[in-house]
Amino acid sequence: MIPSQRSIRFVLDGTPVAVDDAPPSTMLLDWLRIRAQATGTKEGCAEGDCGACTVVLARRDADGALRTEPCNACIRPLASVDGLGVLTVEGLGGTHPVQQAMVACHGSQCGFCTPGFVTAMAARLATGPVSDHTQACEALAGNLCRCTGYRPIVAALREASDTLHPGGAAGEAAGLPAWVKALPAPEAAPLAFAAGGVEWVSPQTPEAVDALLAETPDAWLLAGGTDIGLWVTKQLREPRRWIRLGAVGALQVREATATGFEIGAAVSLADAFALLRADHPELDRYWARFASPAIRASGTLVGNIANGSPIGDAAPVLIALGARVVLRRAGDDGPLMRELPLEALYRDYRVQDRAPGEWIERVRIPRRRPGQRVIAAKLSKRFEQDISAVSLALSCELAQGTLTGVRIALGGMAGVVRRAPAAEAVLEGAAPELETFARAGAALAADFSPLDDMRASRAYRLAAAAGLLERAWHAWNGDGPAGVDDPALDALVRGSLP
Numbered sequence: 001m002i003p004s005q006r007s008i009r010f011v012l013d014g015t016p017v018a019v020d021d022a023p024p025s026t027m028l029l030d031w032l033r034i035r036a037q038a039t040g041t042k043e044g045c046a047e048g049d050c051g052a053c054t055v056v057l058a059r060r061d062a063d064g065a066l067r068t069e070p071c072n073a074c075i076r077p078l079a080s081v082d083g084l085g086v087l088t089v090e091g092l093g094g095t096h097p098v099q100q101a102m103v104a105c106h107g108s109q110c111g112f113c114t115p116g117f118v119t120a121m122a123a124r125l126a127t128g129p130v131s132d133h134t135q136a137c138e139a140l141a142g143n144l145c146r147c148t149g150y151r152p153i154v155a156a157l158r159e160a161s162d163t164l165h166p167g168g169a170a171g172e173a174a175g176l177p178a179w180v181k182a183l184p185a186p187e188a189a190p191l192a193f194a195a196g197g198v199e200w201v202s203p204q205t206p207e208a209v210d211a212l213l214a215e216t217p218d219a220w221l222l223a224g225g226t227d228i229g230l231w232v233t234k235q236l237r238e239p240r241r242w243i244r245l246g247a248v249g250a251l252q253v254r255e256a257t258a259t260g261f262e263i264g265a266a267v268s269l270a271d272a273f274a275l276l277r278a279d280h281p282e283l284d285r286y287w288a289r290f291a292s293p294a295i296r297a298s299g300t301l302v303g304n305i306a307n308g309s310p311i312g313d314a315a316p317v318l319i320a321l322g323a324r325v326v327l328r329r330a331g332d333d334g335p336l337m338r339e340l341p342l343e344a345l346y347r348d349y350r351v352q353d354r355a356p357g358e359w360i361e362r363v364r365i366p367r368r369r370p371g372q373r374v375i376a377a378k379l380s381k382r383f384e385q386d387i388s389a390v391s392l393a394l395s396c397e398l399a400q401g402t403l404t405g406v407r408i409a410l411g412g413m414a415g416v417v418r419r420a421p422a423a424e425a426v427l428e429g430a431a432p433e434l435e436t437f438a439r440a441g442a443a444l445a446a447d448f449s450p451l452d453d454m455r456a457s458r459a460y461r462l463a464a465a466a467g468l469l470e471r472a473w474h475a476w477n478g479d480g481p482a483g484v485d486d487p488a489l490d491a492l493v494r495g496s497l498p
């Protein structure tokens with residue numbers, strides 16, 4: 001079943017490397033620091049939160065286009081960078097405009113976070129200019145600094161942007177070393193190896209995934225690894241077999257048809273959000289609060305659904321939009337396929353309607369309907385890169401003065417993300433009045449009996465969810481009160497910065 005053995009091969013700071021002796025669960029950061037002695041890349045949290053370990057990944061897509069993106073090396077399995085270019089802070093060489101700007105703007109004190117900030121900024125500027133303060137904050141959402149303060153770092157990013165993109169012009173891989181631009185397409189030979197009783201397999205077809213999972217239903221199916229990586233670094237767990245989905249070309253499907261969006265299991269969160277933007281630009285601010293650029297570049301939309309966390313941010317929106325998941329597993333006469341509404345996948349906390357060996361091939365999201373209105377909001381303690389306490393998404397149509405097709409889904413209110421039938425019933429067929437939204441908010445107490453935990457109390461979650469529904473009404477009527485998602489408050493909080 002396992003394809004032919006070969007080395008893990010990638011380009012590190014311009015030099016091709018072949019690794020034969022790294023166990024399958026080795027993370028890129030550990031290999032860089034311990035084996036390659038590239039110690040400029042730091043370890044802060046080992047869970048994707050602080051950005052100290054940021055490197056730039058470069059690759060050629062199937063169509064030959066060059067992609068560059070930030071990556072948290074601490075939770076990125078080494079074998080998953082096979083075929084890619086890895087640019088570390090050492091590889092930037094000290095001459096990148098962000099490095100010059102960090103010096104000029106006094107963007108560093110102890111310096112521990114600095115390599116991660118520099119590589120995150122280099123990755124961002126490689127894709128185009130940073131033209132306003134919100135963009136700068138979004139670019140740095142995955143990086144923490146405990147001593148300098150963010151103002152000079154943001155200033156350095158803006159200054160470097162002006163240097164690299166005079167007049168706001170974009171250029172491919174701007175500012176990155178020449179070897180990145182000359183990166184070849186990855187070789188076609190699949191990667192498989194084993195060490196210490198752990199296997200790594202990188203199949204190339206969905207049928208091969210079916211067969212591998214039929215053989216080992218307890219294998220870890222690896223998409224972006226932004227959940228799984230933490231099982232290794234924080235829980236010190238290891239699977240019998242890793243099955244990586246990233247090399248399965250068919251799972252890269254990312255298209256908008258006349259009826260819906262098709263998003264395959266290997267499509268990153270960033271690419272999925274960009275696709276959905278065609279119909280739902282109003283979700284941009286919600287998606288911008290989903291993790292950080294590095295996590296959105298590695299993590300996948302289907303991985304978020306499959307992980308099935310009750311506070312996962314994609315599920316409320318996708319359920320409100322009427323998304324369906326396509327499941328598959330090996331059968332005697334070819335794959336057994338079935339399709340479910342996403343809400344039907346989630347049965348109970350960490351319990352899903354999936355047979356052993358069954359996995360999610362893709363998610364299908366209907367196109368926007370005439371008159372459809374969609375709103376999504378997330379409450380968390382920190383604006384950037386934080387886990388939701390409560391999240392809510394609402395979709396409905398407004399026809400002849402009444403609301404129809406109402407779908408409300410909430411995260412953080414139960415063991416799974418689910419719909420709110422009592423609140424939906426209040427809004428269905430009603431006029432869109434504030435008082436009706438307030439009644440729908442009160443009805444949430446019949447839909448949910450949320451948990452008390454360290455993120456929020458039961459009473460807070462219920463009150464906050466009801467408040468989010470009222471905010472939906474205000475937002476639609478253009479008189480939104482100040483809140484975490486409010487542009488006026490955003491400008492006030494950030495307005496003191498250049």
Ligand SMILES: Cc1cc2nc3c(=O)[nH]c(=O)nc-3n(C[C@H](O)[C@H](O)[C@H](O)COP(=O)(O)OP(=O)(O)OC[C@H]3O[C@@H](n4cnc5c(N)ncnc54)[C@H](O)[C@@H]3O)c2cc1C
Pocket residue numbers: 047048049220221222223224225226227228229265269289290291292295298299300301302303304305306307311312313314358359360361385386387388
């Ligand atoms: C710092 C940080 C910040 C984060 N912030 C957020 C946030 O703001 N909001 C949020 O919702 N999440 C957040 N996450 C969680 C995570 O990034 C997302 O859940 C992400 O979408 C997971 O996708 P992945 O491709 O990385 O999944 P992986 O880690 O590869 O897999 C996750 C799980 O899904 C399974 N799986 C993957 N693909 C499939 C498939 N096709 N079929 C069946 N099972 C599959 C895996 O086996 C595993 O059990 C954050 C994570 C980190 C580390």
Ligand code: FES
Pocket residue numbers: 042043044045046047048049050051052053054072073074075
């Ligand atoms: S070490 Fe903190 S994000 Fe990787």
Ligand code: FES
Pocket residue numbers: 107108109110111112113114144145146147148
């Ligand atoms: S400079 Fe010390 S943590 Fe940022």
